[in-house]
Amino acid sequence: NMATTGAAAMDETMRYAEYSPKTNVRNDAEIDRRLVSVRVVVGELFSRYAFQLWKPLGQAFSETVKKMPSAGFSSYYKGGFEQKMSRREAGLILGVSPAATKTKVREAHRRIMVLNHPDKGGSPYLAAKINEAKDLMEKETRR
């Protein structure tokens, strides 16, 4: 029923197109509205199913963010080691200022290495980083 009245309305519109341009605009608006509603439905369907797929990814993101220390006296440094060690990082690894003297660097290196020695259950990777830090600091230190 709705279809036939719609068709009849279209016919009448075509017949009077020259005399009543406003009717044409009204029909276009109706078509636009219908297209929008179709787009809304498709969009809703897509977002509903897309969300199910992306939920694990979103969960991983929010859980990781939650785990970052929020309060407390000291917040741990974030991320892994720098791809190419900087003097700043070397200082942080050894616990000395980037402008430390050679003696201080040697002292710190020995202390930190003893704590992290692979023979005593330390990690070889960390030991390598500690040595790299010492080499870097000594390379550029004058005193």
Added chain:
Amino acid sequence: MAKYLAQIVVMGVQVVGRAFARALQQEYAASQAAARARGRPGQQSAAVSSITGMSVQEAQQILNVSTLSPEEIQKSYEHLFKANEKSVGGSFYLQSKVVRAKERLDEELNIQKQEQNQQSQQNPET
């Protein structure tokens, strides 16, 4: 008459939509499994590595664990965490890396568990 047609069409769309979603989910799980089989991180794992700035490989190197065994990880973490305490003259920076490495591996184990759950949920349907 039109009302019934509309209902049938809507039901049809729902059925197709649900099947499509299920197929997409299976594809995603299959691609994750395939990536892992080739020794490469899945999409979720790669995203976490990018966000946290720590890869699984580096985390394993820091904690000196060859496999993602929870007991190995815990034991190594406790030893390295204590070894680098500020109070005994350790480096807070190194201690931080140890903490972040443990967090990364915990997250990776979490991801793997999630994927296993998803796969076991889908298998009975096929």
